[in-house]
Amino acid sequence: MLTSLRVPYCRYxxxxxxxxxxxxxxxxxxxxxEVALFTEYSHRGYWPLDEVRSLASVLxxxxxxxxxxxxxxxxxxxxxxxxxxxxxWGLMEAPPxxxxxxxxxxxxxxxxxxxxxxxxxxxxxxxxxxxxCGPDFIWVDDDFKLKNHGGMEICFCPECIGKFNRxxxxxxxxxxxxQSLFRDANGELSRKWTxxxxxxxxxxxxxxREAVDSVCPDIKMGMMTVPDDHFPEDVLCFxxxxxxxxxxxxxxxxxxxxxxTPTNILPKFLFCEYQLAHYPPxxxxxQYEVENFPAQDYTKAKTVTRMEFLHGxxxxxxxxxFSGTFGYQEERSxxxxxxxxRENAGLYGKVAExxxxxxxxxxxxxxxxxSGGRLMEINLxxxxxxxxxxxxxxxxxxxxxxxxxxxxxxxxxxLVLDTKAFRYIRERGLGKYCGVKDGDSxxxxxxxEHTEDPFNGEHFxxxxxxxxxxxxxxxCVSVLEPLDGRVRVLSELEDLTCRRLGPCMTYxxxxxxxxxxxxxxxxxxxxxxxxxxxxxxxxxxxxxxxGLPVKVNAKHKVSPILRKNGAxxxxxxxxxxxxxxxxxxxxxxxxxxxKRIECDxxxxxxxxxxxxxxKTRIWIDGLSPWESAVFANR
Numbered sequence: 001m002l003t004s005l006r007v008p009y010c011r012y013x014x015x016x017x018x019x020x021x022x023x024x025x026x027x028x029x030x031x032x033x034e035v036a037l038f039t040e041y042s043h044r045g046y047w048p049l050d051e052v053r054s055l056a057s058v059l060x061x062x063x064x065x066x067x068x069x070x071x072x073x074x075x076x077x078x079x080x081x082x083x084x085x086x087x088x089w090g091l092m093e094a095p096p097x098x099x100x101x102x103x104x105x106x107x108x109x110x111x112x113x114x115x116x117x118x119x120x121x122x123x124x125x126x127x128x129x130x131x132x133c134g135p136d137f138i139w140v141d142d143d144f145k146l147k148n149h150g151g152m153e154i155c156f157c158p159e160c161i162g163k164f165n166r167x168x169x170x171x172x173x174x175x176x177x178x179q180s181l182f183r184d185a186n187g188e189l190s191r192k193w194t195x196x197x198x199x200x201x202x203x204x205x206x207x208x209r210e211a212v213d214s215v216c217p218d219i220k221m222g223m224m225t226v227p228d229d230h231f232p233e234d235v236l237c238f239x240x241x242x243x244x245x246x247x248x249x250x251x252x253x254x255x256x257x258x259x260x261t262p263t264n265i266l267p268k269f270l271f272c273e274y275q276l277a278h279y280p281p282x283x284x285x286x287q288y289e290v291e292n293f294p295a296q297d298y299t300k301a302k303t304v305t306r307m308e309f310l311h312g313x314x315x316x317x318x319x320x321x322f323s324g325t326f327g328y329q330e331e332r333s334x335x336x337x338x339x340x341x342r343e344n345a346g347l348y349g350k351v352a353e354x355x356x357x358x359x360x361x362x363x364x365x366x367x368x369x370x371s372g373g374r375l376m377e378i379n380l381x382x383x384x385x386x387x388x389x390x391x392x393x394x395x396x397x398x399x400x401x402x403x404x405x406x407x408x409x410x411x412x413x414x415l416v417l418d419t420k421a422f423r424y425i426r427e428r429g430l431g432k433y434c435g436v437k438d439g440d441s442x443x444x445x446x447x448x449e450h451t452e453d454p455f456n457g458e459h460f461x462x463x464x465x466x467x468x469x470x471x472x473x474x475x476c477v478s479v480l481e482p483l484d485g486r487v488r489v490l491s492e493l494e495d496l497t498c499r500r501l502g503p504c505m506t507y508x509x510x511x512x513x514x515x516x517x518x519x520x521x522x523x524x525x526x527x528x529x530x531x532x533x534x535x536x537x538x539x540x541x542x543x544x545x546x547g548l549p550v551k552v553n554a555k556h557k558v559s560p561i562l563r564k565n566g567a568x569x570x571x572x573x574x575x576x577x578x579x580x581x582x583x584x585x586x587x588x589x590x591x592x593x594x595k596r597i598e599c600d601x602x603x604x605x606x607x608x609x610x611x612x613x614x615k616t617r618i619w620i621d622g623l624s625p626w627e628s629a630v631f632a633n634r
């Protein structure tokens with residue numbers, strides 16, 4: 001397993017600080033196989049080339065020194081290509097070239113426009129200088145993206161608008177382009193703008209690669225990714241940008257900086273897995289980023305970091321990247337990471353070996369950060385990789401990313417829809433396959449009550465007030481009206497006077513052979529009830545052909561992840577997602593001969609029994625708070 005230590009500028013630039021730093025990190029060459037040196041110390045886009053040349057003279061001494069200390073691979077992490085955000089304006093030299101203009105029309109002070117000839121010449125020379133230092137690799141950081149540059153999109157300056165018009169033979173203005181993005185992000189003009197922006201940055205990626213090749217074509221390139229939306233242009237970005245830069249290294253990004261809410265590791269797991277699914281095959285070195293930005297000492301306990309390492313590897317990454325502090329003293333978390341890696345070297349190595357080759361057999365949810373993560377918290381196996389998903393859950397406007405043919409395919413399998421996604425399906429003329437239409441909407445406090453449907457088990461009559469309206473919320477809860485008698489009603493709406501309003505959660509087996517559930521009162525932040533766990537487990541079990549690939553038989557928050565291929569090779573992880581220990585419990589899993597992977601990588605037998613449905617039931621003695629147990633059958 002590859003482990004990469006990212007070293008901030010302040011650690012190595014000053015000679016005295018570097019000597020003290022090197023003496024400390026020399027002790028971890030047994031667990032860190034590479035070092036990546038940050039080439040900037042701020043998020044501004046422009047750095048005078050004289051400063052870059054001065055830095056290069058230092059790097060030419062530092063890179064050999066790290067190698068001599070025992071690090072096998074030493075390279076650079078270029079923090080700023082365009083710039084992440086305005087930083088240090090008025091304090092440092094202003095860019096002598098056009099700066100980025102946001103979607104609000106405001107120019108940036110220190111972030112750079114990707115279109116100008118001055119920028120292309122500047123960025124090529126910057127990478128030529130850095131390549132001349134003799135690094136084994138160069139990372140391009142996650143300011144290489146279309147959106148979220150200080151909260152704005154890239155780039156709406158006159159030069160970019162003019163280049164866009166020339167490409168498509170148009171005569172659009174700043175106003176017409178930006179209004180189209182606000183009005184209809186899926187419209188023809190908006191799509192053209194996205195395609196143009198992707199291609200514009202692809203040209204920059206080519207410029208960077210050509211600059212590096214002119215010095216040394218053997219330098220490996222890496223790219224960190226952080227897409228903003230879960231739509232096809234993300235795939236286009238990765239294929240084009242990573243292809244243009246000939247990336248062999250990739251690092252999927254997403255924030256999990258503190259253990260204040262440890263369950264936030266679950267949406268990060270899904271989002272990283274989503275990105276990895278769209279990496280081109282050339283990206284064989286895939287590193288999970290462990291970060292506590294802005295590198296504070298006490299933001300993560302060792303227990304949570306240990307859990308995070310395993311979740312990172314279970315995404316399909318085969319390596320881990322972690323950072324030193326950005327201050328002027330080595331941080332506690334750096335030593336914690338080193339200790340954790342040593343204690344669990346065998347376990348991590350085994351997971352890093354197996355996970356990338358095994359698809360995740362969970363349910364794909366288009367909303368990773370609330371719905372997907374919350375469903376994992378009530379013990380459902382979820383995935384961020386829709387290619388091999390066992391079933392689908394589309395929320396909000398996610399269906400717009402699919403063609404009619406793709407939606408028909410989803411409606412022919414197992415599919416869950418929330419209110420907005422269902423309305424979009426209905427507008428596409430496919431509502432009949434859901435078995436319902438939406439009726440009256442409500443903008444006042446209402447309550448859900450479980451029906452006597454078998455999916456609800458013993459929780460008939462359970463009542464949930466998920467939405468207490470305080471102010472400013474649009475009407476987004478509607479009654480579902482069944483189109484025929486085959487629709488099963490799982491939950492109904494009531495108002496606060498206990499007046500029945502009608503169905504709000506339904507299940508339907510349609511003429512395509514599909515199984516479709518519609519939820520008009522979902523609110524994922526309010527589903528952590530045993531009654532909802534039972535309902536959703538039974539519902540998902542019915543949606544997935546052959547049943548859920550893994551079911552946790554515990555009244556406790558134990559999140560499962562199962563990676564498994566058609567040959568029967570399986571890798572299962574179970575994590576106690578609470579501050580309370582869980583006692584002995586069982587799990588039904590679609591995999592045979594599972595054994596527990598111990599910290600040293602050895603396999604220990606577990607009690608198991610083959611079930612009539614073809615799955616295997618295994619028994620776990622218990623899990624401590626935030627403890628993960630991993631099982632494999634080879």
